Amino acid sequence: MSTTIENVACPFCGCLCDDLKVETEDNEILKVKLACSSGQGIFMDYDPRSRLPLVDGREVEWDEAVAEAASILSAADSPLIYGLSSSASEAQRKAVALADKIGAIIDSTSSVCHGPTGLAMQAVGEPTCTLGEVRDRADLVVFWGCNPDASHLRHFPRFSLTAKGALTPNGRADRVMYVVDVRPTGSSKKADHFFQIEVGSDYEVLSTLRLLVRGGEPSADVVGGVPVAELKELAERMKSCRYGVAFMGMGLTMAPARQLNVAELFTLVAELNDYAKFSVIPMRGHGNVTGADQVLTWTTGYPFAVSFARGYPLFMPGEFTAVDMLARKAADAAVIIASDPGAHFPAAAAAHLESIPTIVFDHGPSVVAAKAKVLFPTAAYGVDAGGTAYRMDNVPIPLKQVISTDRPTDEDILDRIIEAVS
């Protein structure tokens, strides 16, 4: 007899869609309804068999692996804890407790995606809203340097484009959509207006929009490849909409000028509130990367790039960010939780990571897992472990355990390492 679990949250991306129906039988997942293709993969491709941890590729008992991890961390002078974005907040809290105890540097994947967004927020603030406000009120949506059509597959139908809400009963027909990007994308094909801007011109285009919103006249006719007349039309729409929302992605954070781009957008949105209601929402990627920011902030005061080396938290992006720590060879051991810097980091950082002992928490295979000194094949939050995650708009969502498991959670193992480490 199969059973269907309703309202399951998908831990894949920052949308944390929590309306999935998961059909299970004999502790096996048979079918997942309503999930996008990425979400399907989270549940259907999951190998639930419990495995023993590995030390140097050799299967050992959990106690032995915990002791080995503790001994590595006890001996390390400058341990790094990194990842966190696909774990639950309960485990993220333990990761900070471990960093506190051993004087580690702790950083999340935020530092390689929306780290600049956090710096922009610290510089100018951030007028934002929850995704329900977008669904219910937004009549103007602007997607800048992001492509939800490929990255957040249910964002448009659930929240931002075709979604129907209290003041948007006709969904798509009630919204004007702009996309600003350096190349055409699936998202730009759905837009009413697409500005294909020149690479590296985001700041210039945003500044021009600020000028136009204030009633100024640019001296150029074309900015970043876009005719000023079209930018003027957008500025007028922004000033006269009922509820406007800008979504921004790594097209802004990882382009030249990085946080300056984002700060310019946030400032534009703030200034628009003198004319109309306007908000901005960063398109956070991993399922609980927002939770990593939240947890680090409430425990340390800072969202990422935190060092406990002096016994108290210090914040310094560029110094305590994982890529920089590794590329400078400043870490002599690493705990990697639910992410794969081995696959995604620049060569110099990835090379140093290979040269130091790593303690990896992952429920599946990864580059960093394959080279781990100690590998903990823990449970997957949202599949065979329950926990809490934060949606891209900071709304907390519970992750369900849909099948049972013998695997320990990240939280369990971190707790044991905290106990064992000196």
Place this chain on the structure above:
Amino acid sequence: MLGIIGGRVYDPQNAKAGEIGDIWVKDGRIVAAEEIDREHAEIVDAAGLVVMAGGVDIHAHIVGGEVNAGRKLRPEDHRGHERTHSAALRAGAGGTVPSTYATGQLYSELGYTTVMQASTAPLMARHTHEELEDTPNLDNGAFMVMGNNHFVMQSIADKQFDRARDYVAWLLRASEGYAIKIVNPGGVENWKWGSNVSELDDEVIGYGVTPRQIMETLATIADDLELPHAVHIHGINLGRHTSARTSIETIKALDGHRAHLCHLQFLSYGAGKGHVHKSEAVAVAQAVNASPKLTVDVGQVVFGRATTMTCDGPLQHNLHNTAGGRWMNDDVEGESGGGIVPIVYAPGNPINATMWVTGLELYLLIDDPWKVFLTTDHPNAGTFSNYPQIIRLLMDRGYREEMLASVHSRARNGAVLAELDREYSLSDIAVITRAGPARALGLKDKGHLGAGADADIAVYQEQDDKEAMFARPRYVYKGGELVARDGVVLKQVSGRTFSVAPDYDPRIEDDMRAHFKAAYTVSYDNYAMLADDASCTETVACG
């Protein structure tokens, strides 16, 4: 077992005003002397010391989404205020918006043992509870904002009072909240249209209801459900020169109901010359004095750095446009909103000085200390770490006059404050910092030292300088455990979270399932914490 022997006990709830007495502790509670086996009790000699219950803060922003956004927004604010890791203590960041571990430690160092989180949007309640779990040394609870809640406003518009009451009861359970909070009723909903409210009878866009109806309805519901704490209100027009008038109108509108008006200083201004507000504390205090079921806290401005953070979105936008600088806004679907603006209160700024004067006047003009409680609306008007300075201002007229002489002349000239010679006694301080807020919260085991009370105890060295005295308690006990000595925190213990569980017609749950499909982007099951086994809150009975 523990005995604190021979101290001067200030326990207004039990009519002790400095008499020499012994306090006995067993299993985390205060007990009668007979229950103690003195052979095996640890004895603390409190001769020459002042003994009070642990402090109770009725209104502070210490955890949750908005506070955490404030922490993140201000890295510069933490620097220089670090808290170092030790075997017993977690590291942390201080400043105006401290990290959770630092918050618990800092409160311990002031002798405070219970703090209520002043506002949480129910949609974000899980976040608040996660942070409360990471906040040591404090018993706590969270107030749930409902003054711009769509379901409440629709029920009022439909004249469905019972439905509104069942919903509020359900919502308090679903969010594991402690009390009903109202913030700028209707104004935050209107802010989502770029507007606000300015009168009690203004209309809320899309609902046709008024701030007056929202406040009356929620006050009635709090009474009907016999919630331990009254409806907790941040009214309309905060910070505006019309605020004293609308505060007095609000007090009249709530006539006959229990109510708590928070940080009333921010809502006690009239129009002064040249766009500088003036204090209307005399008129507001008079209205408070005449309302037997009303309590207030002040939200005293303290000169220096602060971080304003409220669920009052339009206020924060206005403040951003006035003060400049960084601005956070967060509109929360169906429920609430809010914003953050960092600020500095300067004695030489005429507006800031007027705010400072207004707060002190309220303290000194409200006759009954059981009606007015010590707060800074942390971190809005200043941080809780400044409470000892405020205590000195209330207890020491000379100090007050000296400080008044140093503030901007526009606030000083003609200020009623200069004529007020009232000085608070230690008993009065014990009321406004412990006994009074505990009673107003309906926390029967807090704020006093009678048998059965929680063994939350603060012991002070009496000094002429009351700021120094209260800044550095000799001993602080939380549930009978020594958590701080000589103003230095020693250890971390877990706090308890209080919640309420009022009854409701179970049919409201079906209404909610339907409502959630239409009104929220989160499913009913994932919003409500009704069946949450992980709940670690402790229910305080209604009635």
